[in-house]
Amino acid sequence: MSISTPGGPERRPTVVSTGKKPAAGRPAATGKPAGAKAGAGKATGPRPGAGGKGRKPVTPVKVNQSRPWGPIALFVAVGLLAVSIVGYGAWATFKGSQPWEERAADIDGVVNYRELDSELVKGANHQAGPIKYEIQPPVAGPHNGSWQNCMGDVYDAPIANEHAVHSLEHGAVWITYRPDLPADQVGKLRERVQGVEKTMLSPYEGQDKPISLQAWGYQLKVDNADDDRIDEFIKTLRINASIEGPTALCNQGITATGTTPRDGAGMQG
Structure with missing residues (x-):
């Protein structure tokens, strides 16, 4: 309300502050929008390093798990078995593709008389009567016109x-053994020979090793019938060592025992 004084300008009344807050529901005369607060729009959480009581970060719990060693093993x-099988197959294929002469040379302990005495292994040298052999048991050289039956005999x-x-000239493998060789050892030799064409087995007096194997121009001596080289010798040299070819006969030969040759007996060839 304005107060006018006679002859003077109109004056507005002076507002005196009473120190009281504005009535509830009425905005304070601060020049800011209603409801605005100091620091609005800023993060209200505790600041890092400010010493606030905010939640600490959760440390992950490490779970100690043991490795499944059983399945791994x-x-x-x-895997090792598979690699071994593949490796052995490749090796066997390679060995099978080698010439038989090279495979024979790889047999540990084999003696190749074809290289040592070329005259000895010429063949087709038939003689009647007893013949003296320097190599015992003999592996080649002059021989009787009749062969010993070698059809797995x-x-x-x-x-x-x-x-x-x-x-031997016809491609047989002749296995000999000392007469004192144990019966079970002889039995294992029998199993390798019986029913196998171009093989034969007999005892032999005076040989320096328990077991000896002969093919034309080759010899291998071993101590027992469990030696794997016996099988390798038979596989490699049976038939292959023949100097008369694979069709040379092993049947229709001498079937009698005894160390005296039978001249004129059996087939000639």
């Missing part, structure tokens, strides 16, 4: 060298 074992007594050497 099985997997490794299967097992002879329980010594046979004539002269007939046996002729069988």
Whole structure:
């Protein structure tokens, strides 16, 4: 309300502050929008390093898990087995593709008389009567005109060298053993020979090793019938060592035992 004084300008009344807050529901005369607060729009959470009582970060709990060694070991074992099988197959394929002469040379302990004495292994040298052989048991050289039957024959007594050497010329493998060789060892040799064409077995007096294997121009001596080289010798040299070809006969030969040659007996060839 304005107060006018006579002859003077109109004056507005002076507002005196009473120190009281504005009535509820009425905005204070601050020049700011209603409801605005100091620091609005800023983060209200505790500031890093301000010493506030905010929530601490949760440390992950480490779970100590043991490795499944059982399956791992099985997997490794299967892998090694597979590699071994593949490797052996490749090796066997390679060995099978080698010429038989190279495979024979790889047999540990084999003696190749073809290289040592070329005259000895010429063949087709038939002689009647007893023949003296420097190599015992003989592996080649002159021989009787009749061969010893070598169709998987097992002879329980010594046979004539002269007939046996002729069988070697035809591609037979002749296995001999000392007469004192244990029966179970002889039995294992029998199993390798019986029913196998171009093989034969007989005892042999005076040989320096328990077991000796002969093919034309080759010899291998071993101490027992469990030696794997026996099988390798038979596989490699049976038929292959023949100097008369794979069709040379092993049947229709001498079937009798005894060390004296039978001149004129059996087939000639």
